[in-house]
Amino acid sequence: MTNSTMELRAALRLLADEAPAVEALDHTAWSGQPGGQRPRRRLQMAAIAATVAVVAALVAGTQLIHHNHHATAPASSGRAVLEVRPLVAPGVLVLPAGARPSNLLQSLPFPIPRTAADYSRLDSARQRLLRTALTMTDCTHPTASTAVTRVACGPTLGGHQTAYLLGPSLFGHAGIKSATEVAPSPKIGETQWTVALQLRAPAAAAFGRFTTAHHTSDFVAHGATQCGVGSAPCGDYLGFVVNGSVVSIPLTMAPINGGTIQISGNFDKQSATTLAQQLNP
Amino acid sequence: MIVMTSGPGRTSATASASFETFIATAGNALLRVATVITADPAAAQDVVQAALERAFRHWGRIAGLDYPEAYVRRMVVNEALSLRRRAKRIVLTDEVPEPAPGPDPSGRIGEIEELGLAVRRLPPKQRTAIALRYFCDLADAQIAEHMGCREGTVRGYVLRGLRTLRVDLDVGAAAPASRDAATRPTSPQQERS
Numbered sequence: 001m002t003n004s005t006m007e008l009r010a011a012l013r014l015l016a017d018e019a020p021a022v023e024a025l026d027h028t029a030w031s032g033q034p035g036g037q038r039p040r041r042r043l044q045m046a047a048i049a050a051t052v053a054v055v056a057a058l059v060a061g062t063q064l065i066h067h068n069h070h071a072t073a074p075a076s077s078g079r080a081v082l083e084v085r086p087l088v089a090p091g092v093l094v095l096p097a098g099a100r101p102s103n104l105l106q107s108l109p110f111p112i113p114r115t116a117a118d119y120s121r122l123d124s125a126r127q128r129l130l131r132t133a134l135t136m137t138d139c140t141h142p143t144a145s146t147a148v149t150r151v152a153c154g155p156t157l158g159g160h161q162t163a164y165l166l167g168p169s170l171f172g173h174a175g176i177k178s179a180t181e182v183a184p185s186p187k188i189g190e191t192q193w194t195v196a197l198q199l200r201a202p203a204a205a206a207f208g209r210f211t212t213a214h215h216t217s218d219f220v221a222h223g224a225t226q227c228g229v230g231s232a233p234c235g236d237y238l239g240f241v242v243n244g245s246v247v248s249i250p251l252t253m254a255p256i257n258g259g260t261i262q263i264s265g266n267f268d269k270q271s272a273t274t275l276a277q278q279l280n281p
Numbered sequence: 282m283i284v285m286t287s288g289p290g291r292t293s294a295t296a297s298a299s300f301e302t303f304i305a306t307a308g309n310a311l312l313r314v315a316t317v318i319t320a321d322p323a324a325a326q327d328v329v330q331a332a333l334e335r336a337f338r339h340w341g342r343i344a345g346l347d348y349p350e351a352y353v354r355r356m357v358v359n360e361a362l363s364l365r366r367r368a369k370r371i372v373l374t375d376e377v378p379e380p381a382p383g384p385d386p387s388g389r390i391g392e393i394e395e396l397g398l399a400v401r402r403l404p405p406k407q408r409t410a411i412a413l414r415y416f417c418d419l420a421d422a423q424i425a426e427h428m429g430c431r432e433g434t435v436r437g438y439v440l441r442g443l444r445t446l447r448v449d450l451d452v453g454a455a456a457p458a459s460r461d462a463a464t465r466p467t468s469p470q471q472e473r474s
Contacts, residue, residue: 007392007396008396008400008411008415008443008446010393010396011393011396011397012317012397012400012411012412012415013416014393014394014397015317015320015397015401016314016316016317016416017313018316018322019309019312019313019315019316019322019325020322020325021309021312022304022308022309022312024326025308025312025326025329025330025333027304029330029334030301030333030337030340090394091394092394093394
């Protein structure tokens with residue numbers, strides 16, 4: 001509980017950082033005689049307009065999420081495109097849809113970090129700027145994948161879409177030898193279906209190199225529910241992106257050289273089977 | 282610092298100069314508090330604007346107080362809570378349905394972000410009490426004064442708010458560690474430590 005109070009203070013400070021600047025206030029309102037009466041009507045109208053805008057944005061946001069939720073599920077036919085990319089920065093909650101600048105990430109006044117180590121070298125103001133840009137990701141129009149970094153949206157959390165900045169791909173579709181759906185083992189507390197991948201040698205080697213360099217061995221000490229300060233480093237997380245959407249961001253806990261990995265991601269029997277079929281070469 | 286005395290002798294020029302000085306020193310803090318209380322930067326701007334306009338009309342009296350900032354902050358809190366009532370009465374005929382907070386399916390959103398989201402979802406009075414206690418570091422008695430209620434009521438708001446925040450977090454935090462299985466080798470490789 002004492003720990004949460006500290007986190008609560010941090011969360012409140014983060015919320016306060018969204019405050020408008022003093023310059024945004026209408027200073028002409030107090031340039032005249034103190035004690036004078038000013039009509040309040042204009043302000044009330046502004047407040048109503050703002051509320052309407054917020055409600056509209058919320059409604060639009062809800063639709064967006066439902067829309068994208070379906071898009072996240074693997075299509076019933078055709079091929080699935082898989083990318084496995086390291087996490088660069090902590091995930092963010094995407095703001096509700098509305099008018100927003102496009103390509104905000106590209107217009108940042110510094111190069112986009114490619115790895116979690118790059119990200120951690122940015123000063124806190126730049127990190128915040130980057131994450132703010134990420135919150136404006138347009139999840140209805142995912143950016144095309146590039147060789148270097150990409151932003152991908154993930155499942156919704158509390159009604160908000162999530163967005164992640166991911167680094168260069170470790171391997172893609174060509175790296176998969178076979179894919180199989182795997183039933184959960186209730187004995188060890190598993191409740192969800194997963195998809196197991198057998199990797200070809202080059203992909204297995206790339207995956208082994210990465211997980212040897214980046215893994216968190218002390219799962220309990222890190223808590224492993226977030227990356228960043230006081231927890232597992234972002235670089236130890238991998239993003240599994242299927243058809244442009246993040247299906248899971250697992251934490252790497254040990255070097256994995258066997259060439260066999262499992263993808264989890266809220267799958268049931270149906271969706272795990274479909275994804276396995278789509279991933280099979 | 283210029284201390285204004287309330288009286289007929291003041292001139293409007295010095296009064297608005299002193300008021301501008303006040304805004305330069307306290308404006309940011311007021312906007313930040315308002316943003317936490319309303320959980321909406323645009324609403325915060327309206328709230329602070331309205332409170333400052335009202336403060337300006339009574340500036341002669343407020344400037345003479347020991348802590349003008351505390352007094353104006355109280356006006357901001359009042360304005361924020363009444364703005365919500367007004368806006369709700371006029372515009373929100375029914376609540377926008379929002380999905381219940383579920384577990385973080387991918388498991389990797391920062392805990393602080395998750396907590397911030399939970400704070401935004403609190404009822405206004407609970408969020409206000411929590412903001413004044415954990416953001417402004419005010420004592421319950423002062424919070425009660427700001428919100429125009431009893432100390433016991435303040436404690437009720439804070440406790441209910443904290444309980445909600447913790448429940449929200451438990452839901453979000455428990456799932457990923459146990460269920461969202463981390464990348465792991467499957468048999469025969471069992472390299473997990």
